[in-house]
Amino acid sequence: MTLFNVILIAIMIIGAIASVMVKNILSSVIIFMVYSLMMAIVWQQLNAPDMAITEASVGAGVTTILFVLALRKMRMIKK
């Protein structure tokens, strides 16, 4: 396991803990998006580029859009 993978997994673990612990919900959603992007790079390192594209487009794109829309609907952030 190279140093690059160690850094990626460290960022993922820190992000997973931080997205639960952070008080502001919008920050939590953005940290979750960073976690998802790191997960996409890890899939690419594990020789699964198909999974990486799906994770990057669904996990970092559409899921974040839906979370932000839900926050706007609950009036937790300004329009």
Add this chain to the structure above:
Amino acid sequence: MKTKIIENIVKILIPLIQVFGIYVILFGHISPGGGFAGGSILGSSIILFRFVYGSEHTDKKYPYKYLMRTVSIALIMYGSLKGMLFILDHFGIDKIIPVGVPNTFLSGGSIIPLNIMIGLVVTITFYFIAILFEEGELEYEHASE
């Protein structure tokens, strides 16, 4: 929040996103990607267009009626083509559709039309889910006239 800067940047960015999504759909059988991944990329491009340009302009550009018609026709054609392939495979005559030259665009037999239909269905479904989250209903009064 709608400024001239965002409108002009999105005007440049959206064709590039859509070309990349169409590439991922069309080359799903020889490179990473496929119908679901490319469809979600295309769907997020249409969602971005709706957020920047507003719902009335987008409803004129992508009318609800035609989107619903497209997704229904794509689902029916996907189901009938895939079911026909299963039945033909049971009788051992699934070699009717030519396989093509390996590692070129025309290879993989019936995977290209199946990927295109999955891409259409996923694109429009993600777009509809985002509209439902944002506005609570799909069809507006000004769109139904």
